[in-house]
Amino acid sequence: MRLLIDNVSKKFKDKWAIKYFSAELTEGVYALLGPNGAGKTTLMRMLADISMPSTGRILLNDKDISLMGDDYRDILGYLPQEFGLYKNFTAVRFLMYFASLKGLDKKFAIDKVEEVLDLVNLTKDRKRKIGTFSGGMKRRLGIAQALLNDPKILIVDEPTAGLDPQERIRFRNLLSEIAGDRIVFLSTHIVSDIEYIAKEVLLLKQGELIQRSTLGNLLEQVKGKVWSVNVTQAVLPEIQRQFKIGNIQRNESGIECRIVHDEKPVENAVAVHATLEDVYLYFFDKGAIKDV
Amino acid sequence: MYRHELFKVFTRKNIYIVFFLVVLTMVYIDKNYISQTETMEEDEYVELFEERGAPVTTMKNGVYEKLFDEWGGPVTEDKISLATEKMQKIDEKLVEGTPSLTPEEKAAHNVHFIVANAGQHEISLQERKESLQSKIDDVDDQSYAYKEAEKELSMLEQLDDTHGFYLIRAWRGMFDLIEPFMSVILLSTLILLGLTPVFAEEHSQRTLGLILATKHGKGKLVTAKIMASLTYIGVVFSSLHLVNFFLHWLSYGGLQGWNAPIQSLPISTSFNTLYELSPFAWDVWQYYAITLSIQFLACVALAFLVLLISMLVKNVMFAFFISGAVIGAPFMFRILSLDQGIFKYINSFSYLEFMKVDNLFQEFIAYNVFGYPVLYPLILLFIFVILTALIVFFTYNRFRQQQVNE
Ligand SMILES: Nc1ncnc2c1ncn2[C@@H]1O[C@H](COP(=O)(O)OP(=O)(O)OP(=O)(O)O)[C@@H](O)[C@H]1O
Ligand SMILES: [Mg+2]
Numbered sequence: 001m002r003l004l005i006d007n008v009s010k011k012f013k014d015k016w017a018i019k020y021f022s023a024e025l026t027e028g029v030y031a032l033l034g035p036n037g038a039g040k041t042t043l044m045r046m047l048a049d050i051s052m053p054s055t056g057r058i059l060l061n062d063k064d065i066s067l068m069g070d071d072y073r074d075i076l077g078y079l080p081q082e083f084g085l086y087k088n089f090t091a092v093r094f095l096m097y098f099a100s101l102k103g104l105d106k107k108f109a110i111d112k113v114e115e116v117l118d119l120v121n122l123t124k125d126r127k128r129k130i131g132t133f134s135g136g137m138k139r140r141l142g143i144a145q146a147l148l149n150d151p152k153i154l155i156v157d158e159p160t161a162g163l164d165p166q167e168r169i170r171f172r173n174l175l176s177e178i179a180g181d182r183i184v185f186l187s188t189h190i191v192s193d194i195e196y197i198a199k200e201v202l203l204l205k206q207g208e209l210i211q212r213s214t215l216g217n218l219l220e221q222v223k224g225k226v227w228s229v230n231v232t233q234a235v236l237p238e239i240q241r242q243f244k245i246g247n248i249q250r251n252e253s254g255i256e257c258r259i260v261h262d263e264k265p266v267e268n269a270v271a272v273h274a275t276l277e278d279v280y281l282y283f284f285d286k287g288a289i290k291d292v
Numbered sequence: 293m294y295r296h297e298l299f300k301v302f303t304r305k306n307i308y309i310v311f312f313l314v315v316l317t318m319v320y321i322d323k324n325y326i327s328q329t330e331t332m333e334e335d336e337y338v339e340l341f342e343e344r345g346a347p348v349t350t351m352k353n354g355v356y357e358k359l360f361d362e363w364g365g366p367v368t369e370d371k372i373s374l375a376t377e378k379m380q381k382i383d384e385k386l387v388e389g390t391p392s393l394t395p396e397e398k399a400a401h402n403v404h405f406i407v408a409n410a411g412q413h414e415i416s417l418q419e420r421k422e423s424l425q426s427k428i429d430d431v432d433d434q435s436y437a438y439k440e441a442e443k444e445l446s447m448l449e450q451l452d453d454t455h456g457f458y459l460i461r462a463w464r465g466m467f468d469l470i471e472p473f474m475s476v477i478l479l480s481t482l483i484l485l486g487l488t489p490v491f492a493e494e495h496s497q498r499t500l501g502l503i504l505a506t507k508h509g510k511g512k513l514v515t516a517k518i519m520a521s522l523t524y525i526g527v528v529f530s531s532l533h534l535v536n537f538f539l540h541w542l543s544y545g546g547l548q549g550w551n552a553p554i555q556s557l558p559i560s561t562s563f564n565t566l567y568e569l570s571p572f573a574w575d576v577w578q579y580y581a582i583t584l585s586i587q588f589l590a591c592v593a594l595a596f597l598v599l600l601i602s603m604l605v606k607n608v609m610f611a612f613f614i615s616g617a618v619i620g621a622p623f624m625f626r627i628l629s630l631d632q633g634i635f636k637y638i639n640s641f642s643y644l645e646f647m648k649v650d651n652l653f654q655e656f657i658a659y660n661v662f663g664y665p666v667l668y669p670l671i672l673l674f675i676f677v678i679l680t681a682l683i684v685f686f687t688y689n690r691f692r693q694q695q696v697n698e
Contacts, residue, residue, distance in 0.1 A: 012697070042697075045501070045695075045696060045697070048501075048505045049504075049505060050500075050501055050504040050505050050694075050695060050696045051695045051696060051697055052695055069510070070507050070508070070510070070511065073505060073506055073507045073509065073510075074507040076505060076506075078501075078502070078505035080501040080502065080696075082498060083498050083499065083501055083502050084497035084498035084499045085497075085499065086300065086497070086499065088303050089296075089299075093296065093299070096296070097293070097296040098502070098506065100293040100296065100508070101293060101503060101506040101507065101508050101509050101513060102506045102507050102508070103507045103508055142502070145502065149507070
């Protein structure tokens with residue numbers, strides 16, 4: 001299976017949300033990494049066939065997805081970043097409804113619904129009205145919905161936002177389990193989400209693909225550029241102004257700063273091991289969200 | 293899918309509240325207006341009579357049945373002169389302010405009025421036929437005017453013995469919920485309430501993105517939504533008309549008059565008729581079936597319009613007001629005396645007239661279609677079939693093209 005994104009752009013008025021984006025995806029988990037407003041959601045909507053590219057085309061096994069239409073969406077699972085649910089539906093009714101939208105046979109759907117409810121740990125809330133669900137439960141139900149038709153292409157836009165650490169781990173494991181024979185395309189700000197599961201990372205900045213490589217390769221690129229230094233409160237503002245700062249942590253001997261910089265930033269800085277977070281910082285000039 | 297769409301439509305609480313209020317209004321009006329004259333004081337009765345002709349009374353106590361034996365059926369010369377004579381007597385009595393009329397006398401007075409009136413209508417009908425005949429004789433037989441007159445005349449010739457006294461009171465009200473214009477208001481309120489959210493709410497609830505990304509989310513879903521909407525309309529329409537039917541049946545104590553000619557159908561508030569020159573040779577029950585069928589078709593046509601607006605406008609409130617404006621426009625135009633030229637056509641071929649039905653069959657109205665006279669109701673139906681087909685096509689088309697970008 002080969003999903004080819006060919007010179008795709010999306011233009012709103014005179015603003016390019018996505019600019020000539022090209023990539024080829026095969027089975028595996030792809031992580032789309034980029035700061036707010038980079039265009040992640042815009043790109044994913046076009047992949048989910050709910051938004052038309054302004055230029056370019058998207059091909060699945062050499063067939064244009066806009067021509068495939070229903071057949072493309074038949075093998076698609078999509079979780080939007082923001083979505084609503086029917087408040088007076090129960091979880092089961094909601095999933096049965098989506099099963100029918102996805103063209104699942106009713107008998108089959110009944111079992112499938114129980115299966116996905118179990119996957120997202122909502123079995124005991126299956127008969128509750130969605131209106132009484134918490135934010136995290138709603139997102140899990142959204143994930144369940146995306147999985148109903150065993151999608152060959154799974155597009156999930158910040159799937160873990162609002163999930164507690166336990167559920168986040170659960171989801172991460174779920175993804176790595178199912179990714180074997182499908183394309184999973186996921187966007188996130190939370191680097192730990194993808195740390196162990198992403199086959200490749202795509203870095204998106206202001207609508208343009210700036211890097212596409214494996215995690216190892218990205219780490220390699222920032223190797224030797226991550227430093228730790230102990231500073232006093234007094235010089236901290238100056239440091240922050242001059243360098244890209246990661247974590248700042250207070251300890252007995254002052255304030256420990258993590259700096260990402262091509263050369264040794266200050267005298268007493270020591271090189272430290274790079275993480276994906278440092279990669280994010282290095283490319284996007286802005287701190288990644290530290291979470292989990 | 294259909295089942296769940298139905299669930300969405302039928303779990304909106306406000307439709308039940310409004311439906312209940314509508315039924316309540318119907319019962320209230322029924323109770324207050326129908327039995328009005330039974331308990332009326334003499335001077336009130338006279339006032340009402342002078343204002344509107346023979347006023348509404350029920351047939352419950354058998355008074356009218358007895359009168360029907362004597363006066364019922366098509367009018368004859370004898371009946372007319374006798375009725376006129378008796379009316380004059382009672383009128384004199386009323387003018388002198390002498391003792392009040394018993395309910396029996398009131399009823400008799402009404403019947404005399406109806407019979408005399410029917411005689412007038414019979415004369416109008418004959419005059420109409422004669423004037424049509426003379427037109428036919430005068431104008432060129434290739435002209436449109438000739439064809440039109442000929443068509444009307446041939447329709448009028450089909451009528452026989454249409455004017456007279458029939459026990460028909462229970463029937464007038466059955467055609468409308470309270471009153472023709474009111475039935476439009478009540479039905480369209482319920483249709484708008486139930487259907488404006490169908491597409492708009494997917495947008496406002498932010499579920500559209502989820503739906504559109506599914507296999508059937510761009511095509512079959514529209515069908516499911518349409519089917520659910522039509523089911524809703526079917527339920528609303530038939531339950532309101534059933535309530536109305538039984539209300540009238542009970543209030544008037546019978547369904548007599550089902551086989552009377554429609555030319556003797558009274559208007560809602562009195563024994564006067566608007567159908568005296570109607571060229572349609574139908575019995576009341578046939579006309580009832582036709583009226584309800586047309587009104588139902590109108591509701592269906594309106595439903596498709598509302599669904600399209602709901603999809604385009606993406607906001608329940610706006611969709612409600614825009615749809616309401618489309619329905620109400622002809623009414624407003626007429627108030628503003630915009631009923632000439634293009635407006636005349638807009639007003640005549642409107643959802644309002646389509647749903648109201650009663651203007652379609654009261655008299656002979658034909659339009660020149662490539663030189664041939666075609667009846668107004670037929671053209672109206674034709675136009676709405678075409679229009680609705682376009683709307684349906686457009687709805688499917690636009691829904692498929694929809695994008696989620698925000
Ligand atoms: N409907 C729209 N009209 C105009 N501009 C838009 C529209 N949708 C998105 N944009 C712009 O396109 C850019 C990309 O937005 P997008 O939502 O794709 O970013 P994102 O990477 O998903 O951000 P986030 O991390 O906050 O979710 C932003 O600058 C945004 O303002
Ligand atoms: Mg986004």
